[in-house]
Amino acid sequence: MTATKGLEGIVAASSSISSIIDGVLTYRGIDIDELAEKASFEEVAYLLWHGKLPTRLELKGLQEQLDQYAVLPEPVIAGLKLYPSGTHPMAALRTAASSLALYDEEAQDMSREANVRKAIKLQAQLPTIVAAFARIRQGQEPIAPKKGVSVAHNFLYMLTGEEPAAVAVEALDKALVLHADHELNASTFAARVTVATLSDIYSGVTSAIGALKGPLHGGANEAVMVMLDEIGSLADVESYIQAKLDKKDKVMGFGHRVYKNGDPRAKHLQRMSRQLGELNKDMSLYEMSVKIEEMVTGQKGLKPNVDFYSASCYTMLGIPRDLFTPIFAMSRVSGWTAHILEQLADNRLIRPRAEYVGPVNQRYVPIAERG
Ligand SMILES: CC(=O)SCCNC(=O)CCNC(=O)[C@H](O)C(C)(C)COP(=O)(O)OP(=O)(O)OC[C@H]1O[C@@H](n2cnc3c(N)ncnc32)[C@H](O)[C@@H]1OP(=O)(O)O
Numbered sequence: 324m325t326a327t328k329g330l331e332g333i334v335a336a337s338s339s340i341s342s343i344i345d346g347v348l349t350y351r352g353i354d355i356d357e358l359a360e361k362a363s364f365e366e367v368a369y370l371l372w373h374g375k376l377p378t379r380l381e382l383k384g385l386q387e388q389l390d391q392y393a394v395l396p397e398p399v400i401a402g403l404k405l406y407p408s409g410t411h412p413m414a415a416l417r418t419a420a421s422s423l424a425l426y427d428e429e430a431q432d433m434s435r436e437a438n439v440r441k442a443i444k445l446q447a448q449l450p451t452i453v454a455a456f457a458r459i460r461q462g463q464e465p466i467a468p469k470k471g472v473s474v475a476h477n478f479l480y481m482l483t484g485e486e487p488a489a490v491a492v493e494a495l496d497k498a499l500v501l502h503a504d505h506e507l508n509a510s511t512f513a514a515r516v517t518v519a520t521l522s523d524i525y526s527g528v529t530s531a532i533g534a535l536k537g538p539l540h541g542g543a544n545e546a547v548m549v550m551l552d553e554i555g556s557l558a559d560v561e562s563y564i565q566a567k568l569d570k571k572d573k574v575m576g577f578g579h580r581v582y583k584n585g586d587p588r589a590k591h592l593q594r595m596s597r598q599l600g601e602l603n604k605d606m607s608l609y610e611m612s613v614k615i616e617e618m619v620t621g622q623k624g625l626k627p628n629v630d631f632y633s634a635s636c637y638t639m640l641g642i643p644r645d646l647f648t649p650i651f652a653m654s655r656v657s658g659w660t661a662h663i664l665e666q667l668a669d670n671r672l673i674r675p676r677a678e679y680v681g682p683v684n685q686r687y688v689p690i691a692e693r694g
């Protein structure tokens with residue numbers, strides 16, 4: 324038995340949710356380029372869960388369910404108020420998402436019908452948690468969700484208490500579409516491993532949030548912004564990035580386990596970053612990002628991934644950098660839950676083997692003889 328480090332190239336599940344074939348990403352067979360231009364996030368979530376685009380009536384039904392479920396149980400809000408100051412929003416989201424199960428009477432109901440309902444509940448509630456926590460940590464009261472508006476609109480409204488600009492809603496909606504699913508990435512795998520023991524959907528999503536938090540995965544979008552803030556200006560990009568490349572340090576937001584010729588989502592976010600810069604009449608973050616890309620791609624051949632240009636986009640939308648990964652989670656929960664439903668529909672425990680590389684033929688030495 325020989326281990327493959329990081330399971331690179333190992334096919335660990337069959338799935339009909341999203342595919343990456345020859346560098347092309349599809350959700351249920353539809354090219355992400357088309358979905359990014361034409362679909363709303365709610366349509367995409369429905370597509371991921373049900374394998375087909377919704378009719379007008381089905382979309383209306385989903386909107387009504389999202390409206391109904393977006394309100395958090397009072398004890399979950401009370402819990403958010405107890406977290407210590409300085410708690411990272413991803414840690415808060417992980418804990419609060421887990422606590423949702425305590426107040427859902429059907430948390431342990433493993434029927435498909437109940438699990439689809441819980442997928443919609445989680446989709447509705449995660450944005451409310453992120454926005455509520457963002458306000459609570461600043462000493463503000465959370466804002467109740469609005470009915471009849473999109474996830475993107477509602478999130479920006481709950482964050483600021485103001486009606487968001489149409490252009491901001493459109494940009495966030497597209498970002499949510501682009502982040503919704505991505506085959507067997509680390510957090511989705513974590514979700515599938517968890518529910519494959521027949522644990523509940525809340526446990527699966529809690530595992531996934533924990534896996535997304537790390538900077539090699541979803542946490543990279545925040546790390547990109549930390550880097551842009553550290554650099555500070557276009558004039559300082561060259562020396563900063565060159566020093567990183569010379570030391571063989573990783574430049575966050577570049578490289579990918581699967582895409583070697585570029586992440587198809589990055590171009591949409593790059594375009595969005597340029598457009599938001601033009602709109603804000605401040606091209607500095609966009610220009611810094613482009614310069615970083617020129618250097619990293621030029622010298623290392625590494626291309627930007629989904630986390631690179633999303634950082635400048637979210638900042639130009641006025642979103643604090645430690646909310647970037649929670650925003651990723653509030654989109655990806657659609658994909659996680661679609662994968663959980665798929666796993667449970669044809670379940671088998673996920674339990675690979677390890678290649679043992681430790682000592683052999685050792686004996687127990689009584690404690691008195693151990694020196
Ligand atoms: C939503 C997402 O999860 S997208 C990914 C988000 N993560 C990041 O942006 C973090 C930065 N990128 C990385 O750490 C990696 O590219 C990962 C984690 C995405 C992929 O990792 P792996 O497939 O294991 O690639 P691995 O780390 O083995 O890299 C291969 C080589 O490219 C180098 N490399 C990979 N990414 C980078 C990077 N961002 N900056 C500099 N060098 C890099 C590695 O150092 C390694 O070099 P070596 O062969 O000389 O040792």
Ligand SMILES: O=C([O-])CC(=O)C(=O)O
Pocket residue numbers: 504505507508509540579580581628629
């Ligand atoms: O697929 C991966 O390994 C990471 C990624 O891009 C994602 O989860 O969107």
